Structures are given as C-alpha cells and as structure tokens.
Amino acid sequence: MNTVVALIYLLSSIMFILGLKMLTRVKTARRGNMLSSSAMLLAVLATLLDLGEVNYTFIIAGLAIGGAIGALMAIRVQMTEMPEMVALFNGFGGGASALVASSFMFERAFGKEGSLVELLALDTTITLFISILIGAVTLSGSLVAFGKLKGLVSGQPILFPGNNLVNLVLVASILFMVLYLILFATNPNQILLISMMVIAFSGFLGVLLVTPIGGADMPVVISLLNSYSGLAAAATGFVLANNMLIICGALVGASGLILTQIMCKAMNRSLANVLFGGFGVEDTASSGPGKDEAYHSVKSCGAEEAAMIFESARDIIIVPGYGLAVAQAQHVTKELADLLIANGGNVRYAIHPVAGRMPGHMNVLLAESNVPHEQLFDLDHINDDFQNADIALILGANDVVNPAATKDPNSPIAGMPVLKVWDAKTVFVVKRSLSPGFAAIPNDLFNYENNMMLFGDAKKILTELVHELKEITD
Numbered sequence: 001m002n003t004v005v006a007l008i009y010l011l012s013s014i015m016f017i018l019g020l021k022m023l024t025r026v027k028t029a030r031r032g033n034m035l036s037s038s039a040m041l042l043a044v045l046a047t048l049l050d051l052g053e054v055n056y057t058f059i060i061a062g063l064a065i066g067g068a069i070g071a072l073m074a075i076r077v078q079m080t081e082m083p084e085m086v087a088l089f090n091g092f093g094g095g096a097s098a099l100v101a102s103s104f105m106f107e108r109a110f111g112k113e114g115s116l117v118e119l120l121a122l123d124t125t126i127t128l129f130i131s132i133l134i135g136a137v138t139l140s141g142s143l144v145a146f147g148k149l150k151g152l153v154s155g156q157p158i159l160f161p162g163n164n165l166v167n168l169v170l171v172a173s174i175l176f177m178v179l180y181l182i183l184f185a186t187n188p189n190q191i192l193l194i195s196m197m198v199i200a201f202s203g204f205l206g207v208l209l210v211t212p213i214g215g216a217d218m219p220v221v222i223s224l225l226n227s228y229s230g231l232a233a234a235a236t237g238f239v240l241a242n243n244m245l246i247i248c249g250a251l252v253g254a255s256g257l258i259l260t261q262i263m264c265k266a267m268n269r270s271l272a273n274v275l276f277g278g279f280g281v282e283d284t285a286s287s288g289p290g291k292d293e294a295y296h297s298v299k300s301c302g303a304e305e306a307a308m309i310f311e312s313a314r315d316i317i318i319v320p321g322y323g324l325a326v327a328q329a330q331h332v333t334k335e336l337a338d339l340l341i342a343n344g345g346n347v348r349y350a351i352h353p354v355a356g357r358m359p360g361h362m363n364v365l366l367a368e369s370n371v372p373h374e375q376l377f378d379l380d381h382i383n384d385d386f387q388n389a390d391i392a393l394i395l396g397a398n399d400v401v402n403p404a405a406t407k408d409p410n411s412p413i414a415g416m417p418v419l420k421v422w423d424a425k426t427v428f429v430v431k432r433s434l435s436p437g438f439a440a441i442p443n444d445l446f447n448y449e450n451n452m453m454l455f456g457d458a459k460k461i462l463t464e465l466v467h468e469l470k471e472i473t474d
Contacts, residue, residue: 011039012244013244015038016248018032020032020255022035026373043248047244073085080325081150082361082364083149083222086226087143088143090138090145091139091140094135094137094138094142094229095139098139098202099135100131100239100240101131105128109191110191113186115186117182124238131239133174133198135202135229138232140202140203141210141225142206158212163208166208170201174202177194177197178198213274217267217274219354220354223263223358224256224260226259227256229252229256230248230251230253233245233248233252234248235249262359263354266352266416267413268415294447298446300452300455308472309426311473312390313426314344314346315345315388316345316390316392317349317382317385317393318349319349319395319400320349320366321355321362322356322361322396322397323395323396324396324458325356327396337375339469339473348377350419350421352379355400383420386420386423390424390425390426391427391428392426394431395430398431398436399443401421401443402443402445403418404444425450427448428451428452429451430458432455
C-alpha cells in the first residue's frame with residue numbers, strides 16, 4: 001500500500017509541474033489548470049488511502065460545505081473583485097496550514113508530560129512553529145489585503161511612529177517564545193499558553209506587515225502572500241512527513257517569490273521598499289504642486305470628436321487599467337477593437353505588469369471578453385512601438401503611464417518602467433476625473449499637447465465611441 005501511495009504522489013507531482021508549465025501559455029492554460037486540479041484530486045485520494053480507516057463524516061461535510069461556498073463564490077464574483085478573491089484564497093491556504101500544524105501539536109503533545117522536543121522531535125517542532133508562524137501571518141495579512149482591496153480598510157499606507165520597531169519586537173518575541181518551548185517548557189499548561197501566544201503574536205504581525213503598504217503595491221503583496229501560503233504548506237508537509245505537501249508547497253512558494261520579484265522589477269523598487277517604505281501615502285506629493293497647480297493645459301473632447309480621429313487611425317494601442325475593470329468595460333472594449341480592425345486598423349493591447357490589483361489582472365479581464373492573446377503585448381515588447389502609433393487609448397490606467405517616472409528624478413515613481421504612451425501621435429485618456437492614482441501624485445501626461453481627456457465612466461464613453469464610429473463608417 002505504501003508503494004501505491006508513493007507512486008500516486010509521484011504521478012501527482014509530475015502532473016503539478018506539467019500543469020504549472022502549461023499555465024505559462026494562454027493556449028494551454030486551461031488544460032494546465034485542469035491537469036493541476038486532477039493532480040490535487042489524486043493527491044487527496046492517495047492521502048485518504050494512506051490514512052486507512054478514517055471517519056469520513058467530517059471529510060464529506062467539509063467537501064460539501066466548502067465546495068458549495070467555492071462554487072457560489074466562483075459564479076458570483078465580478079472581475080473587479082477577483083483580486084479580493086485571490087487574497088482570500090491566499091489567506092485560507094495559510095490559515096489551513098497553521099490549523100493543521102496546530103492540530104498535530106494538540107494531538108501529539110498537549111496534556112502529556114515532557115517537552116515538545118521529547119514528544120515530537122526537534123526537527124518536527126521547529127517546522128511546526130515555522131508553519132504556524134507563516135500560516136498565521138499569511139491569514140491575517142491576506143485579510144487586511146482583502147479589506148484594502150474591498151475598500152473596508154483605507155488603501156493608503158497606515159503608519160504610526162515606530163511601526164517597524166514594533167514588528168521587530170514582535171518577531172523577537174515570537175522567536176524567544178519558540179526557543180523557550182524547545183529548550184525549557186515541560187509543563188502542559190505552560191506549553192499550551194505559550195503556543196497560543198505564538199499564534200496570536202503571529203496573526204498580529206501579519207496585520208502590522210500589510211497595513212503600512214499602499215494600494216499601489218497590492219499586486220506585489222498578493223504575490224508575496226501567495227508565496228507565504230506555499231511556504232507554510234511545505235513546512236506543514238515536513239511536520240506530517242507528507243512528500244506531496246512538501247512538493248506542492250515548494251512549487252507555490254517558489255513561483256510566488258519569482259512573481260514577486262517580477263512585480264518589484266516592474267516598479268523599479270526593492271521588496272524591502274515595498275514592505276517598509278510606506279509608498280503611496282497621501283502626502284507623497286506634498287513637496288510638489290497640488291492638483292490645481294499641476295494641471296494647466298488639460299484638453300478634453302467628446303465621443304463624436306474622438307470618433308473622427310479613430311476613424312482615420314491605422315495603428316492603435318490600448319492600455320487597460322483598473323478603471324476598465326471597475327466600469328466592467330472589457331466587452332465594449334473588444335467591440336471597439338473589432339470595429340477598428342474591420343475599418344483597416346491594427347489594434348494591440350499594452351499590458352503593464354502591475355496594472356490592476358493583482359498579477360495578470362488585465363490579462364484575465366481581457367480574456368473574459370475573448371480578446372485574442374496575440375493582440376496582448378507586455379511593456380518590454382511594445383514600448384518602442386508607441387512612437388509609430390496613431391492613437392494610444394488609456395482606459396483607467398494612471399501611474400503606469402505617468403511620464404514623471406522617466407522625466408522627473410525627484411518623483412516618488414522615478415525609475416519605474418512605464419508605458420511611453422506620450423510618444424503616440426494622439427493620446428486619449430478615459431478617466432472619471434483628474435484624480436491621482438494610488439501613487440497619489442499628479443500625472444503630467446494630462447497636460448501634454450497631444451493628449452485629450454475623455455471624462456466619464458469607461459463603459460459609457462466607449463459605448464458612445466462605438467456608436468459614433470458606426471455612424472461614420474456605415
């Protein structure tokens with residue numbers, strides 16, 4: 001039986017790796033997702049087989065309740081709420097790992113005489129508390145990230161004097177308590193009390209680690225918390241001596257860290273600066289001009305005037321942003337692109353790595369409206385093409401098209417790779433107002449001679465633009 005279980009785990013591991021590889025291409029992503037899901041099903045069945053006789057009452061109840069909740073969430077979630085859903089999933093993953101490790105400790109050690117090292121062994125005790133620490137941090141931090149994305153918590157960094165010092169004290173306290181449990185604690189009640197304190201302190205640490213991070217950095221935070229959930233699962237795998245859990249956790253942890261690095265590179269910032277810099281606080285622009293002084297030559301137009309320029313354009317680059325998701329305008333964007341292509345135009349989409357509120361947010365959004373992947377280009381592959389474009393159409397993006405990143409060395413986003421939309425012959429920015437993005441700084445693009453503002457809800461503006469274009473081209 002052990003051989004059968006080991007072979008199923010090996011097969012599941014191979015399927016996970018192949019599924020992850022398939023996710024790197026849009027054409028194979030759906031098959032990769034199905035393959036990975038099947039691998040998880042096999043792993044769960046193998047685990048139940050390995051356990052032998054178990055009480056399936058709670059297992060079946062958990063499957064029924066969890067499956068129903070998951071299906072309901074998947075059906076009802078809007079594209080604008082996808083980042084919040086991902087944040088919750090990260091948190092639940094970390095919380096599950098912490099709960100499994102805690103239950104293992106309760107079952108094997110609590111109420112029994114002797115130290116945790118004597119009852120569980122040193123390596124198991126260390127990995128157990130690593131799982132609890134990372135899992136609790138992931139759960140509480142993800143809930144804060146969910147609150148920020150949902151608007152329940154301020155999207156601005158929440159800072160207080162000595163914030164980082166308090167974090168260091170919390171980490172030191174947790175390490176001290178764990179060392180005490182390993183080296184000295186033998187009384188069952190004492191072990192229980194200190195263990196509960198470790199869990200509580202870890203949860204509080206997760207809150208304090210995420211609250212100082214602004215909404216502009218949410219893509220980085222989500223990918224980092226995703227990595228944390230994988231590391232917590234891997235640590236739990238060592239606790240349970242389960243190779244499958246170790247492999248799955250390592251895959252998630254490593255891929256999350258790689259993605260986090262990609263996000264940081266896309267913003268030209270270090271991970272330490274994201275975690276401790278308080279980027280995006282409202283007074284970042286206090287040394288610069290206010291909104292009234294910053295915008296002195298803004299020009300706006302209506303859909304009718306814009307349609308005449310679009311009608312003669314032959315190379316159009318669309319830059320989607322979070323405003324597009326909020327307006328749920330992805331389908332009318334696809335309709336506009338199809339209309340322009342039918343009129344002889346070449347339409348492409350420029351995707352910035354941190355556009356939206358989670359990694360790949362714009363890719364998922366456009367995929368929902370069946371935009372061909374061949375029309376999507378990342379920053380590095382399309383940035384030099386703006387100088388040949390007739391139109392750059394900005395849909396709800398702000399900081400990722402701000403020229404201050406390349407032209408103002410004193411700007412908070414100086415050095416951040418941005419889309420050089422201002423090089424196009426004509427730039428149209430669809431935006432509700434002149435309000436700043438999450439970086440909380442003015443966007444001088446709005447003052448450019450070749451820029452025109454289309455104020456209003458993206459879906460409404462694009463619908464009017466499509467109507468006007470049809471009137472002209474019919």
